[in-house]
Amino acid sequence: MGRKLISWLWPALAGLVIAALLLLLFPQLGGRTPPVEQAPLPTVAQPVERESRPAPEIEQAAPLSRDQGPVSYAEAVERAAPAVVNIYSSRIVERDEHPLMSDPFFGQFYGDDLPSQQRMLSSLGSGVIVSRDGYVLTNHHVINGADQIQVALRDGRETLAEVIGTDPESDLAVLHIELDDLPVIALSDSNRVAVGDVALAIGNPFGVGQTVTMGIISATGRSHLGLNAYEDFIQTDAAINPGNSGGALIDPEGALVGINTAIFSRSGGSQGIGFAIPANLARNILEELVTQGRVIRGWLGIEAQQMTPELALSFGLQTPQGVVIAGVMTDGPADRAGLRPGDVLLEVDGRPILDARAAMSDIAAIAPGAELPLTVIRGGQPREVILEVGERPTPATPNGPERRP
Secondary structure: OHHHHHHHHHHHHHHHHHHHHHHHHOHHHHOOOOOOOOOOOOOOOOOOOOOOOOOOOOOEOOOOOOOOOOOOOHHHHHHHHHHEEEEEEEEEEEEEOOHHHHOHHHHOOOOOOOOEEEEEEEEEEEEEEOOOOOEEEEOHHHHOOOOEEEEEOOOOOEEEOEEEEEEOOOOEEEEEOOOOOOOOOOEOOHHHOOOOOEEEEEEOHHHOOOEEEEEEEEEEEEOOOOOOOOOOEEEEOOOOOOOOOOOEEEOOOOOEEEEEEEEOOOOOOOOOOEEEEEHHHHHHHHHHHHHHOOOOOEEOOEEEEEOOHHHHHHOOOOOOOOEEEEEEOOOOHHHHOOOOOOOEEEEEOOEEOOOHHHHHHHHHOOOOOOEEEEEEEEOOEEEEEEEEOEEOOOOOOOOOOOEOO
C-alpha cells in the first residue's frame, strides 16, 4: 500500500516543482508584467523667433439637438462637405538611373559620380477648412516630409498650401491657402459628444473622390493606444480608409466633431474601429500653431517608468500608484529641483498620480515657468519638492503600431 501511494504522489510533486520553476523563469505566465522600456528623452529644441499672427476666427456650432433622427443627412453633408479638401503631398527623392547602378561591383567604376535622376513620390490625404482666412486642419503624417502640398476643393479649385506649423505629438498640422470665398465648417463642442450619437466621416478614401460614410460614436476619451504622445480620441465605426486621414468627422447637423486620424485594422481597410482627434483639442492646437508657431506644453524633464505591483512592494507602497523616475534630463526642470533616478513621483499639485498618461497630459497643460509642488518618495520617505515647470521640447515624430488611413 505504501509503495502504491508513493507511486501516485511522486508525479504530482514533480509537476509542482516544474510549475514553480516555470513561474520563476517566466513571470509573465503568472500575470506579472515586466517594466515598460521608455524611449530616450528628446533633445531640447531652441525656440525660433517668428512673425506674430492673430488667432484665426472659428465658427462655433450650436449644441446638437438629440430629437428624432432624420431620414436623410443630405443637409448636414451639404453644410460640411464643401469645406473638406483633398490634400496631395509630394516629395522629391533621388534614384539610380539603372538598377545595376546600385550594385557595388558596377558602382566601383563610377565612384561618387553615379548617374541618378529625381522622381516624385506622392501621397493622398484630406483636410478641413476651418476659417475664412484660409487655415486648413489636417494630420501631421499626411504632410510630413513633403516638398510640395497641393489642396483641391470640392468646387474644382486647386492651390498650393503653406505649412503654418505641425504638432507630431498630437498628429495635427495647420496649412494656409490663398483663395477667395472659402467654404468653412463650424466646430462643435466635442465635450458634449455622447456614445451612440450618429457620426459621418467625409474624406477621399483611396483617391476615388469625396466620400461620406455613416456610423455612430463608439467611445470617447480613448487613450493608451500607442498612436500619439497625447491621446484623447473619439472612436467611431463610420468607415475610415486610406485617404481619409485629416478629413472631417461630423455630427448630424454638419458640425465638425473631430479630425479623422487612424484606424485599427488587420487588412489595411476599415474594420469598424476608427479614431478622430476631438474638435476642442484641434481648435486649441490650431490657435497655438497659428499664433505661436508651435504648441507650448509644460515639461518636467524626466523619463518615467510605469509602476507595477512588484515595484510598488519594493518601494514599500500598498498600491501601485505613481511613476518611477527612471531618468532625469541634465539641467532640466527636475534636475534643477533635485530629483533623482529611483525617486517615485506620487503626487502633482496635491493630486495623486493614478495614470501616467493622464498625469502627462495634466502637466502639459501647465504654463512653463509656473511653480509646481510635487510629492516624491526617496529611500522610503516622502519628500515635498517645488519645481519650476519648463517648456516641453519638440520631439521626433512618434511611431506607433497603428495603420494610418
